[in-house]
Every structure is written in C-alpha cells, then in structure tokens.
Amino acid sequence: MAASCTQRPALQSNSSEQNRFMEKLMAKILRFYDQQSLIDVTFKVSNPTAVVPAHRLILAAASPYFENLFKGKQGNNPVIEINYIDSDTFERLITFCYTGEAPITVNNVGAMLKAAIVLQLDDAINSCVDCIMKNITERSIQVAYVLERETQCERLKQKLIEYEIKNFMEISRRVEFLNFDVEKLQHILESDNLNITREEDAYDAIKRWFNYDVPAHQEQLPILIACLRLTQFDADFLLTHIQPLPGCELLAFKAISWIREPAARTKINMRFTEPRVTCEKTFLVFGSTEMNHKLLQYNKAEDKWQKYASLKIDYTDFTMKFSNDNLILIGGYKNGATLNIVRSWNIRNKTWQNLPAMNQARRSHLTAELDGKIYAIGGLEGNKVLSSVERYTPSDGWEFVSSFIFPKSFGRAVTLNNKIYVLGGRNGFGDLKLVECYNPDSNTWTSCADMTECRVSPCVRVHKGHIYVLEKYSAKQSSQSVERYDPERNTWSKICCLNAEWARIENVFSFDNKLWSFGHPKHDDISSVSVYDEDNDRWVKKCSLPNVDRYTYNIVPVALLSSK
Template identity: 30%
Template sequence: MQPETENEECIIFQQLDLFSQGFPIMEEIRRQGKLCDVTLKVDSQSYSAHRIVLAATIPYFNAMFTHDMVESKQREITIQGIDSSALEALVNFAYSGRVVIDSNNVQSLMVGASFLALHKVRDACADFLKRRFHPNNVLGIRSFADTLCCSPLVEAADKYVQQYFNDVSLCDEFLSLSQNELIDIVRRDELHVISEEQVFEAVMRWVKRDPEGRKKNLPQLLAKVRLPLLPPHYLADRVATEELIRSSHECRDLLDEARDYHLMPERRSLLQSFRIKPRCCNYVMGHIFAVGGLTKTGDSLSTVEVFDPIVGRWQLAEAMSMLRSRVGVAVMRNRLYAFGGYNGSERLSTVEVFDPQKRVWNKVSPMHCRRSAVGAAALNDCLYVCGGYDGVTSLNTVECYSPDKDEWTMVPNMIRHRSAGGVVAFEGYIYALGGHDGLSIFDSVERYDPRTGQWTSVLPMLTRRCRLGVATLNGKLYVCGGYDGSTFLQSVEMYDPILNQWKFVAPMNVMRSRVALVANMGKLWAIGGYDGVSNLSTVEVYDPNTDSWSFVASMCAHEGGVGVGVIPICKD
C-alpha cells in the first residue's frame, strides 16, 4: 500500500495488491457455489461461474456476454468443440491465472485456448510442444498447428524438419505424408542435408512404402530432387539401377539431364537454376570449432577448441597432428577440414580432417601448393582452396579436392593474387573477397562458376580489407573486420545479391583483423582476431533482426588467428 501522489489538498491512495488478493477470493466464492450466475455445459459435464469474471478474462465470453447475444441472458450455455477437461482447466485459469500443461492435455488445452481466444495460453501450449519436437512427432505437431492456424508453431516445426530432415525422413510420420506434403518439403532450399543423396533416398523410401499406389508420383517427386548435385558414381550405381526409375520415361529424362550436367558442361546453362542450387539451412544449431591459430607471443598452435551452444561455453577438443596458424578451414558432410597454414617455420601443403563421431584427425592427400593465409569453402561435393601465401609470393592458384576420390585437381586461376582474402560458397559460386598481393590491399571481389570454370569480377566491397571474416546468412553475404593498410577495422558490410548492392550494417564492438566469421543458429559469430595491440580470445555475435552485436563466452585456449568451421548437432 502506498500513496500515489500527494499535495496540500488531497492524497490518492492505491492498493497495489488488491487484484492479486481479490481473484483468489472470487475463486473461493465460486468453489462454494455462491453468486454464480451461469453454468457452462460440455458433453455431460457442467461448470458454474460468474459472467463478470469470464467476461473480464476470456475474450470469447466477453464477446458473448457484452454484445446482446442470446447466450448473454441464458442461465445454462452449451459449449461445442472443446474437451470438457480443457474447458474446466481454462475456466479455473480465468480465476487463478494458472494452468498446468502436460503431454496428456496440451493438445486439448491448445484447441480450447484457441477457441476461447486465450492467446497467451495457446502460445504457452505451442512453446511446450516446441520443446518436445522429435523426428518421430514433429510432422504430426505441424499438422495439428496448421489446423489451428498457429503460424509460429507451424514455422518452428518447418525449421525443425529442415534442420533434421534426414532424421525426420526415417520416421513413420514422414512415410505417411501425402504427395503434396512431401513435395512441399523436398523442394525447399533450406533443407539441411549432408548431400543430395539423403533427399533422393527419402523420396525412394516414401514411394516404396506403397509402390503400387505411389510409383505414379515418382516423376513429380524426382523433379524436386536436385539430381545434378549427386556425384556421377552415385547416379550410375544407385539412381540408374533403381527399377522404379528405369521403368519411367519421365524419370529417365531427369536422370539423363543430371548425367549431361556432368558430361557436357556447355549445356549447364540450359538447366533450371533450382536444380543446381545447393541447399542451405541458415538456422542449424552446430558446434563451432576453432582450429589452430596463434598464442599471445605469436607461436602457431595445433590446439582445437569447440563451442557448445547448448551449454554456452568453449572447451578443448582433439588437437590436430600439426601446428597450423593462418589455416584454411571448411566443413563438408559433417567433417572438418584444415588446409595448409604456417607451422612456425614453413608454409604447409598438408591437409587433415576431423571426424566428430570418432573424435580423431586423419591426414588426407596434400595440396599441390604450400599455402598459408588461405581461404577455403565447400560447394556441392568439392572443397576449394583459393590463393594464400607460399612463403615467397601471394598466390592466385585454386585447387579443388574431391573427398570421394581423395584427389586434388587444379582449376582456373583467380583474376587477382590474393593472400589473406575471404573465401565463401554463395548461391552456387565460390566468392573470393579482398586480401592483398604483397603490394596492394583489395576491395575487389570475384567469383568462380563451377558450371563454366570461369572467374568473373563482381561488385567490389565498400572498403579495402585483408585478413577479413566472411560468411553467408539468410541469402546475404557478410564481411567483417580486417585491415585496410592503415587501420584495423571493426566495420561490417552486407551484400544483397538481389539488389546487387553492398551496404554497411552495425559495426562490431572491437576492431578485429585476422577474424573468423561463421553463421550458426541464424546469427553471425565473429571469433578472435587482432586489434592492433593484442591477439583476441573474445567472441561476439550479430543478430540480423536487431542489427546489433553482443559479446558471448570467450575462447578458452586461443588468442586469435583461428580457422573456424561449424558441424551441425545431430538429433538423437
């Protein structure tokens, strides 16, 4: 209790706990059956209540009792479309503000809350279901949410399906989808798959659940699978030998189109663009691995640490077999690759790969060239390394690695020699941004089209940058930090391919040269770097919804100069 205002003539008194004390008393009066003026009937159950309380707390009854509807004067009102136990719980909620949600009642409560326009209760039920998503139930929950027009729950279920597509595709709910529901899923750009093989196999499992009834749907489904992204050996050994495909003229045409993509590059421009566009899921939750890098005194490290987003901290992981700073890092098929780097005495051509399931690093075939300050990216079934420094000169050479063959091939050189540039896969191209040639620092950008085998200059950045971070998120390309020849940078730029335009977004909180940038959980993570005085262990995160950066847990074992990759967390 307190006076709200005071002057010489009057005092206004306000009892702040009046309402919180009053409603329990009304609840007790109702429990005693006193002063009740309406009875709600559902099925064979009846519940007495007070019109004024229901009208004040439940929008459905507010409309009923205050707009001269027939029910506004009836002593007994029959309610249709709500489970009796849900109505009882929600009427009790009107008096207490409390409702218990559990696995047994959540769906009936959500139906009742939607019917009565209790949006906060409905949203609480939706949040309860979101926390219990599983590959076995997410499609059923999505269908339920769709019937209630609960868009946030539908969108959350869609994101879960896209993030854990392969796990979902192995469950009975997936195999029970209608043809249109399946097409709606497999056509999406946002599916997170290790390779397009997982989409093909999912479609074939669905068809083979009822071969006679579903084989007629296969051509339309196969048209949504990006067959040209499948490796040639898989097309020959798996797709071409599938009897359901061999027996369909339309399916054979799609297979021939994919074969032509690999055998006749000159015809690739004739393909529909979506068929050769890699899928990309921007909101995957993954473990962030920081690889190699530098100590405070500038020595190279073999140390690896990993950030677990669930617990929110960094911890040591298995070290590489070699010291590597200025190392190139990329992720393919949930494996982390470390390319080249500097071991403290020489530039390296060696490559090693980390298997998170076995928790071991293994060497694979070395690159043709020694490279430190090198950029790397994964596109389709290949890993590309671009430019770098071999100890004598900045490089413009580019190599392509096939994990299936454990083999490196040289591809056409970049237009510019680029050391300490940014390299990233974006919309079916390999982009190389900024960097230097030993004399000049660039704002220039070029991209490689694997369909034509050519590098093309594209719109330059707004700022010259070497030692920059680069990543993609939500169909945009971001660069951050770096060094322009005189200043260590904290500025951040974003490229919109639709507008063909670069623009500045919110700068980082600190200057970061030699910064690593990755996308994880729908945000950008700027990791480590050098601010002109010290190597950095700090990490900050950019939220595109708020255009702001905030600090998160710092690395525990590195002081900047790391290579970084994200391995998605598998769903049990």
C-alpha cells in the same frame, strides 16, 4: 413482465459501489449453497453414490449444458440422475459453477477435463488445460497427448501446439514427434515463431519424420517442405538437399530462381520469403587486439555495433569456425609451440568446453564444415608446411582423410555442391594460385583450374553457385581484384573491381539479399561496413567497427544471442 436488465438504469453510478453490490450478492448465493437453502434440484451421482444439491438458475447461467437440461423433459424433476461422471468430479464442478474455482490437481485433471467438456464449462476447461501445461514434463506430455486424442479438446490441442512451437528442438527429437500427423506438423512448421536457431533445424526435423515411415510419408513430404522458409537457404543447399526429395523439385527450382533472379521475384509464387521471427539473423564479429578478444553483434534497428562478450584466449594463430551454437577454436601457437588443442565456446550460454584434440598440431591452417563435419586442412607445424587433412565428428572424434595434392598454409576453404574447395595460400615455393577440390564421397582431392592471380589469405564467398575471390590486401591501394569460379565449366573469369575506395577488404557477405563489405578505407584506420546499392552501382556506408588487428565474421540467428 419484468424489465430486461439491459433496459434498466445502472444499479449504481459509482463502479466501486457496483462491485460491492455484486460481492454481497455472490456472498449471499454462496451462503444459500453452503446451507443448502432454497435448493431446487438434486443430482444423484454414482461411483460412489452421492447426492449433490444445487440451484437451477446458477447452473443454467454457468453452463449451456444445464440450461438445456432444465429446459428438457426431465428438467422439472426434483432429482436428476448423472451416471457418466464420478461423484467427486461432479461435485467439484458444481462448486466451480458457483465460485469459478475448483481443486484441480495433476492427479485429477484428466477426469476434470473430460467432465468439464461434457458439462460445457468453458472456464473449467481452460483451468484444466492451464494445469496440464503448467506441469508439463517429459513424462506428462505423453499423457497430455493421449488426453488430447481422447477428448478432442481444441484448447488443449492449441496449447500443445504452442508448446511444441516454443520447444521445437526438444520435441522434434522425441519418439512422439515421428507419429505427428501432417496437419499438426504443418501447423507447427508454418509458424513464424517456431523456436529454431536456423532454418536447417526445421529441415532436419522433417527429414527425421520422413525417414521414419517413407511409404506413408512420401506423398505428404512436399506439403511440409513448402512450410520451410526456402529462400533462407543458399542455392547449393537447395540443390543438394531439397531438389532430390520426391515431389520437391519445383519447390527447389522456384526458391533458387527467387534467390538468383531478384528482378523476377514478383513473378515467382513463394509462400514464405521472409525469415521467421526467431530466425532473424545478424552479424557476429570476433575481433582481436594482441591478447584481447571480444565479440561484437550488429544491431540492425539502430545500425550500430554492440559488445556481446569478452573472451580470454592466451594463444594465437588458431583457426576459428562458427558451428551451430558454438565458436570453435582449432589449433594455434603458444610460446614457440604449435598446438593441436580444440576448444568450443557456446555462443548462447557463454561457456567453454574442451573438445578432442587433433591428431596433428596445426597453425595457419584452413577449416571447413560439410554435412556437420569439421575439417582441419593443411597449415603449419612449426615451420613445416602440411598436406594432411583431418575431420571431426562428435561420435568419432578426429580422423585423417586423404591429404592434399600440394602442401599449403594461409589459404581459404569453402563448400559448394557438397564438396570442399581450397584456394590459394602459400608453401615453401611461394604464393599460390592453385585450387583443389575434395569429394567426401570418394575421399579424393582433384586439381581445378588455377586462379588468374596468386592469393594469400584471400576473401572467398560462395554466391549464386559460383565462388568469388578477392584480394584481402591491395598492393596498388586503389582497387580490389575480383574473380569468379564456375564449378560446372571449371573456369575463372575476372569481374569488375569491388570498390576503388578501399585499401583493404577484410570480408564480403551476402546478407538480407544484399552484398556487405567489411574493410579499411584508404583515408582512415576505422574498419567500416558498407552495403552495395545494385540499382545505382555504388557502395553505401552503414557503420564503423572499432579498429583492431583482425576480424572474423559470421552470420548468426538473433535468437542465438543471450540477453544476459
């Protein structure tokens, strides 16, 4: 009895000699195949009729299908009929058994894949799937979906899911997406590598899928909403968008509790509490010194700021809005004239685009974004204080909505509970502590309770269902007055000062579940960044920004920033 190969000593002690031996062996086998020498089986294949000679040992080693075939009843027959694979495809795959290669093309890949699955040629299956994915186009992906359903090929299914995860924004807008089953969608949405720039992109895709067939999808909706990184939304979004969805009330409640009660997080069962890899966020800062403008990005790992881009802007007093992938400059002032121009700079591609101009020229105005619409509010036209408000949508351009109750400029606007709140500012009578609220559903403005102090261009932040306001510049140079608005009670209350060491606070952000402040300390002119240590009730200095005249801050997905 022959000894097992595993019991024999190595053929050669030198690996290069082993390789030469195997190359000579394979060359000899291929020569036997080309010359049809020592053939011990012939296949008779139809469509069109052809005979394909081969060696049993080679085929059995290449495929469990052939191994089992030759061990069966007809295995000793010199001629074996194959009626379920066309002759051209069958001959290509027999060649593959010898060489590990086959002429797979876009035109024959469907037939090759189906036959390779029947013949249990895993490597040929992989080659077919690679060919399909390498040549994916908007048209061919439909063919790939059909082929995956017909063959139930697990590798093709997995590769398509990987493609859908990588190209989610494009795929989610196609008709095919609306017919994805819930298991497939769940697999995609659970991925940490889902290629989106913000979690709202995944939510929007789920809503499109849900609205396409509400009766059929309603029961499955909570399964998909649970795949979202709900803790990355703010409480306002959860209340207005997630909580009203059928079956999603508890999911919204748990996420809101997790956000608002950090001490209780260990007791709250949340599937996902960290952002996706592609949704990791960072600070992007727009800084200006006279006519020099630049964007700086924060490198969290190295705790330092890096230049992202320089922008050429030859006018001033514009209002800036970060919207999705774009930095939008609205209005402004140049050579004594107030402007109505609107320009958009794409953060990812670093390119400019002109948008439709506003109906009214504005400077020192307020801006807000609500439900994908951008609002330009009040401001100045020349020296005239404006009360007009207009709203931009890509489909309709700019259109006027209801005007303010009181004209104003140099205020601040925030969104909360699907409404816009405008706070403070200045008009012809002086500084203001007025607060007005705009309801887009009724297109009306209403007066809210006044702030406790007049504030011009204050820092304003929505946090845990309240509006926090602090003076941007402290007259006393010793503390920062902070007050908080409760929209349910329509009341203001003073809270502890932000930090007695700061002379000027530029902005405050909630980021990484912590409170970050940007501003100028009393003792130098470097704009510094600090993070609030809640446990020890103190501010910890993180890093410094180069000193410039002004900053505009925003939090953006890291994946949005171009590496070029």
